[in-house]
Amino acid sequence: MKRAEFIGLAEDWFAGQDWKPFKFQKDTWTAYLQKKNGLLNAPTGSGKTYALWVPIVLDYIRKNPDYKTKHKKGLKAIWITPLRALSVEIEQAASRFAEEMGTQFTVGIRTGDTSQKDRAAQKRSMPDLLITTPESLQLLLASKNYDKTFKDLQAIVIDEWHELLGTKRGVQVELGLSRLKTISKDLRIWGISATIGNLDQAREVLLGPESKALENSVLVRAFLKKKIDVRSIIPKKMEKFPWRGHLGLHLLDEVVPIIKESRTTLLFTNTRSQCELWFQKLLSKYPEFAGEVAMHHGSINKETRLWVEQAIRNESLKAVVCTSSLDLGVDFAPVETIVQIGGPKGVARFLQRAGRSGHQPGKVSLIYFLPTHAIELIEASALQKAVVKKAVEDRVPYLMSFDVLVQYLNTLAVSNGFFPKEIFPEIASTFCFQGITEDQWRWILNFITKGSQSLQSYDEYKKVEIEEDGKFKINNRGVAMRHRLQIGTIVSDAVLSVKYIKGGYIGTMEEFFISKLKPGDVFTFAGRNLELVRIKNMQVLVRKSKKKTAKVPSWSGGRMTFSAQMSELLRDEMYEASALEQDEKTSPEFEALKPIFKRQQRDSIIPKADEFLIETFKTREGYHAVFYPFDGRFVHEALGSLLAYRISLLVPISFSIAFNDYGFELLSDQEIDMQQVLDNNLFSADFLMDDLYKSLNATEMARRKFRDIAVIAGLVFTGYPNKLIKSKHLQSNSQLLFSVFRDYEEDNLLYQQAFRETFEHQLEEGRLRISLDRISKQTIVWKKCAKPTPFSFPIITDRMREKLSSEKLEDRIKRMLKQLEA
Template identity: 85%
Template sequence: MTRQELLKIAQSWFTEQGWKPFKFQKDTWKAYLQKKNGLLNAPTGSGKTYALWVPIVLNYIKNNPDYKTRSKKGLKAIWITPLRALSVEIEQAAERFARGLGTNLTVGIRTGDTSQKERAAQKKSMPDLLITTPESLQLLLSSKNYDKTFENLEAIVVDEWHELLGSKRGVQVELALSRLKTVSKNLRIWGISATIGNLQQAREVLLGPKSEALQNSELIRANLKKKIKVKSIIPETMEKFPWRGHMGLHLLDEVVPIIKSSKTTLLFTNTRSQCELWFQKIISKYPEFAGELAMHHGSINKETRLWVEQAIRNESLKAVVCTSSLDLGVDFAPVETIIQIGGPKGVARFLQRAGRSGHQPGKESVIYFLPTHAIELIEASALQKAVEKKAVEDRIPYLLSFDVLVQYLTTLAVSNGFFPKDIYPEIKSTFCFQAMTEDDWCWLLNFITKGSQSLQAYDEYKKVEIEEDGRFKVNHRGVAMRHRLQIGTIVSDAMLSVKYMKGGYIGTIEEWFISKLTPGDIFTFAGRNLELVRIKNMQVLVKKSKKKTAKVPSWMGGRMTFSAQMSELLREEMYLASEYDATSGKSEELSALTGIFDRQKKESVIPKSDEFLIETFKTREGYHAIFYPFEGRFVHEALGSLLAYRVSLLSPISFSIAFNDYGFELLSDQEIDMQQVLDNNLFSAEFLMDDLYKSLNATEMARRKFRDIAVIAGLVFTGYPNKLVKSKHLQSSSQLLFSVFRDYEEDNLLYLQSFRETFEHQLEEGRLRQALERINNQKMIWRNCEKPTPFSFPIITDRLREKLSSEKLEDRIRKMMKSLDS
């Protein structure tokens, strides 16, 4: 069959469905049938599944002319997805097309949710298309004779590649692909990515730099003119001193009419605790929504999540309060309206969420922005412009993640074993490990066989044996089993199951939150008020409670920061606000903030593009110095510590540091000599690394980072299912190893990696350096104020929140506002 005949088959099927294929779909079919690899850049809901599954089936038809009567068994294609929730959608779309053309191709799913029975059936006979996650693919590589399973594999599609790219799961995928390229001779690799800033680099990471696959590849863009309408929910009365404490709930009555006038609404929150709170408040104030309102976040049990997703599809729910768990491609066309509660911290995330509305080609997306405090309206104004410019962030790939490599080498040793001379060039061909040296490689081989220089005396670290023929192999069944249980790179705090005393699983919650509660305490979870009865065997046993006041769980993932792109957009908007007297170019959001800007100008200034603002004032708490780089909380955390350390070198003074996305505060019981700070160029980027080490207690941060590295590399065992090791024990085991390496083996690659990741990923050293260079070129504007300003107020209240309960905080803030208004 010629290529034209094959394409005609696909075209006819589309016509039968009443559809018309897009140009990007046809371009992808053509490129695939020309035996090319590539990256498809297409938004959610644009038909990307059919862009790649169609040519895989067409290629099968071409190679098997009698495809309707006979089927050639065995795995032909793998579809990798970062989220288990997406697998059902892909399965349905794939089966629809395969059946529509009369093929006998089978589709199967293999994720953490797949039953033991289904896995056993797959072991005997693999489906033609397997939909799986990066972790489950690694598990397949750990099984005996995996090369036989994959030898006839023709295609790998990596969905939502932008999500995997900037994470260690992306490194897992790179390593798996490096192996499968060798095992499967006719392999074609394709990625699907939403819009990111560095698409060319994303393709290079996926296919491998300098690889043949990259030379023979295409980057295909779906130029769909997606209209996105951003509407801000602006409060009728604007507070003069904005603060974040009410989580946007003061605008609840403005939100309900929007929900009522839409068929289906998704309310996106940034954290699971905010999600729980909004759900509770809507139901308690508007009980008529009972049965029509649901909640969706990653800690709720799978059955409930799937029920919610299905209910959105068949429009039996009016609204869902959710987190990023619904960011990615779960496909439900009917969603009419999106409400974003609070700043999304990044342009790409905002666009992704906006795209869930009008989630069909050609439909307009409508997204409402609800500020949790007034200053967030500046973010709304900045996002309006970002949507127009399509300004999105880069995803920065990981480099030299030796913990993932140690895990991968052990995986290969558990299955068939490996010869270093064969595997080394494959690993070097990946983006992540292109700079690995032969010395690094020898160290890693020593590490998995002898447990590194300082652990040689302990047999538990000698996992891999070197056989007579030079093959590296795990021969101990216990080692192999423990390794398989721990494959993966997502290391979170130990998760405990939440169950009713009488039975019934509700979801999972992080140990660090539950450890703060005592039996009898009431907490909100999955939309219910629950009373803690006891904790037993990694299970939180609860019963329903009728009490109204409850603690809302907070999850470790709740700390989000501005992306570099978002920070830049915000600064541009802020500079515009400084000149807001000129009416041209002034957005509705900036107009609404007139009162706050007037107050800010009265008490201090709004900085212009060439200015850097510092405010000082005294309250009963002490002497405050507030700095405004507008660079995001992670950069401010590092900047605050750096400046506090440099000031202390000039005069002995101690500070408490507070920060948010706009700026940071140094609070002391002594007055800072600000003129001395300005005269001594304390924002210099010189000696940055040395000063950061001393100021931040970088060793302590690296020690915390090392826990994750130790778990991924298999240095510490997280436990068996239903008998997990408590996180405090994990922490103490990894801290002990960290101390051993620090004292006896400073060149240990995993020990060094913990520092590198602390600086590169947690402290964003590159961004920090750029921020310092920018500040150094700005004119310092120091205002000694009489009292807190509107800009400083959110930073002060954020610090108070850490110390006070929500009721006490609201009382305290009311008093503060009263005194400031006088």
Template identity: 80%
Template structure:
């Protein structure tokens, strides 16, 4: 009897395990949380429940609140539910994909995912596949995919270019797009939309989830992610984490401030104020807006305070991967006292030891400021501390505005791209490179995305014609006939060379050509943009990755350097270093100006600027809510007219050109233009008849587009934009690894195509896209129109001043910066200040 019982017991154990219900599954997660001495947040439980109910969704949660566990845990629990015998029988194959916009985040996600998967004995494996993944690991993944793959939008497209990709994805149960707010409003986001449209068909059981920090248009963000009106959208939820994240903002206010503020010293005059903050914190991150500013701050701290050697590091996107990873690990291990960084450390990397953030200069946007603040106190319930260090006095107005924005969590919208034909051309070629596609199958998928919802049948036919024949003007050239139409109607790339070139060029990030920086004796340091190196001669010394380097020679896209002991050197600047105010930030800034103009309660920052405001009121006015200020004055340089819309430099660039063009129609006159985030200047050798400007109503939104096109030489701007479109769509080839084509050659190749389309095929969709993107994204046409309409409702106050005002000074010095070296500029500014202070 005992033997029978034992035998029966053995048989029972071999039988299939019982399927767990949702409560039992959730208990596994709660028990694990208890074992870590944690308590799940309500938003995490909500997400677990929604996922286990097969819903799609968007999770809105602040940095450092446990977003990874909110979505990875239900993915594992769902696997357990579908495979009751998971402890003894592991079901191989890819089950979930985690998309991250930054490679740096992948290690963090892998560690968190592995921790839970291993602790509960799920048997699930986690792997990473990004541009940094060695070929050996990629080959192994081809044979056997991990259960969870952490990857980037570009690497996901590369997987779609592999033969038999449908077999790889057939059992996919979930896809998570992390930091969706970073991808939304970019062409990388469009890439994700297209990939999801394909995966929905191949993996109908797949659940789509996005994770986003706070953005203004969260509902639209969910619609773009899931597809407007789609089944996924109808069966989706928006979950908001109601976590009261305390953020303490302190401004570093200089004891002595110039009456005439200017942007010349990158905040260096406050260097001594920063050191006690660093010393009093476990770890401090100093965020700069540009890589060159990052390099300069790193150098200056070490020069003045050599005792920080070994405890101070630098982190930006051009430094080699090994160094970046070492810095990230050293922060976690509490080996570093401070790190000077750019936006390369903005996102998601979890650094528990970081206590304090210092933001050097205005962050230009509320969302970016909140994101950076969240890097400190990166644990649920901890307070984030961020110091604002102004690089010139006027930035204290931004600091005051940010204080209010933090209280009200007023953040920006992200505007999604529409009709990005270049990305669609690249995507269809990707599908043709792998297994080929039938247009009748793919067209409805593409139309289901937010970006291409308005795609017409004619436009679709044009795109298909373009990838097979190269559009009407390029039909004679075989290199543009990439895709063949097979007898059964399938669109397929059968040429191996075309397929290889295409795979090398998958992606939508188009920057200036970058060169590798290497020591003469070997050893890779990082990458630098070609346009900066082109200005140097052998023997010149420049600072890069915190080291003074002497240029030896440039050969095969490599910058060969030697270490230099020379003290003075040039700091590299990277294209894209000039950021502009977001619309939200502009509005907040205008509101602070109105506070400064009035008698209401003023912040600490505005009180610190009282002497500047006093001088401004003496010479001119501080514009109120219903006022638009124009100042005119004469100096040795000529006649200045300064306008103050407070709308950000990109809008001011367009507005300055527009107004200069309209004034020139009244009488022949030539202008030099200058602009910053606060206003713009028209400088001429003859006075502007301002009364004529008002009488002819030149500051109007009427005929805006026509005048803008004529004033800006929109064709020239579109020509530059077209280079990116030509690269993304594959019309021009950027080259092989270590044999990249020089930027000037790419430019000339794309310009040739642009001219051909302009003269012979003006209805070419890619040619038209260049103009559309120039106006919509570069010139922010919508914001410009709204700004002009707002100004039309305001009272124009024209002040004819005797000399430059404190508000005008930063704009004038910005123009001089383009012409003078920093040393000469500093001397010139000191003379100007001395001259005007005493008047």
């Protein structure tokens, strides 16, 4: 049979289901049967599972003409998914096609949820298709004689590749693929990705840097005309001084008719606490929804989540309030409407959520945007343009993740052992390690066998033995067991308890905020100003402080920041607003915002494309300076600290820093000499790394980052399943190692990696440079204002939120608004 005849078999099967294959599906079938590797770019719900499962089965039929009567057992294909929730759906689709084509294919699932009994059965006889996760694939590589398991492997498909790209799980996949390519000579590798800005690079990371030049690698795109209808929910009365306090709840009554008119509605919130709040308020105000409205987020137990997903499928729920836990996968057709509560912070996330509605080819996706404060309507306007332009973010891949490499080499050493000469070219062929040098490789081999230069006298770090024939192998059963228990790259953020130094428990805070503080710093927590005395054994020891200025804590739920794309779109909207004539007809969002724009123009300005706005004013709290780069929270946090540090070099002064996605504020009890700031060119990118180190306590941030690196690299052990080691011990163990490397071994690759990742991934140093570069080319407009402006108001009220209970905050803001409106 010719290739076209094989494809005809699949087309006949599709016709039997009353379906017609899309062009992208047929293109993928053809490319696969031509022995090509590739990346398929297709939206959720477009039939991407059949795009790749069909040719895998057809290829098997082609190679085994008597497939209906004879069946050769063994693993033929692996399907990797980042989410366990997706595996059941993939299994159902795959089994159905394989069965109805008359093959004797078996399909199995192996994830963290798979029982010990099923794993043992798989060990005896592998299914033909195995659906698994990146971690479970590594566990298979850690089992004895894994090469026999994989020798007849024909295909490996990585689903939702955009979710793995730019994470260490993605690096895990790259390394696993580099090994499988050597073992399985006839292997075809395919990825499936939603739309991201750097699709070509995504393919290169998946298939390796050499794939660019190879003719056997393709990028197949599904050009499905997906119509997305974005509608803003515009408040009837617009406040001239917007603030974020009500989490959008003041528009609850506007949402209810939308829920009632739709068969099923998903209400997406950005944080778990916001999700809980909306769910409670919806039911307390509209008790008739009891039993028809549910909630779904990552902290809810698995049984409830699965029940909710099933209830959406069979339309027994009217609405589900959820977080990003329903962003991906979980395939259900009938969702009619999406409501996005608050800015989604990124275009890709917004499009992904919109695609949950009309989740079938050819259907219109309807998404409502509900602003949590008025200025977010600018985001709604920006998102509408992004949908038209298809402006989507890049995912930045990791480079030189030595912690993942150390874990991977230990995995190979635990199973069959490895010869460095054979493994080095495989590792150097991956995107992540394409720049690895011979010296770095030697250092890594020394590290796993001797425990690096400063740890040589401790036997526990000498995990891998070099056998007589030069093979690197782990022979100690205890070491092997501990390694298998700790395979993976997901390390959760630790929670620290906050206590008075004299005793008395106040509450808990996440590590990522505490790591930025130095002893003596004052922060606000639980309505009190507290001075950090020291961090000891995962406890934050504090004393009360009478200082007026304090840092405001942030939680990782509120840690989402604007993507670079989103920031750019927002700035464009702002520049457009600055050119608006008062009587000019424009979009509904801008029409609604006119009173705010008018007031902002009266009290200050709306900056144009070539302007950078700084506002200063005095209130009862002190002297405020507000800066507007419109670059997202992470960049503003770093910029605020950098500027505060540079000003303090000119004059002795201390600041409280507050920031949101639009700008940042420096507040002090003495007046800032802004002219001096402008004259001294404090927005320069010169000495940036050096000043960031000093302003943000970068060593402390890197020390926290090192904990994750130490866990992944197996330097510290997290414990046995029923006896996990407390995070305070993990932290103190990794801190001890960090201090040893800092004092005695500064060229330690894992120690250096901690600093690199802090700057590249946490502080977004690249975006910070671009931001400073842009400001240096703009005209700085400094406005001395009599009182807070509409743009500065959300930043000020955000800072006050941490000091006051929500009732007191509402009262305080009402008083402030009265004064401002007067």
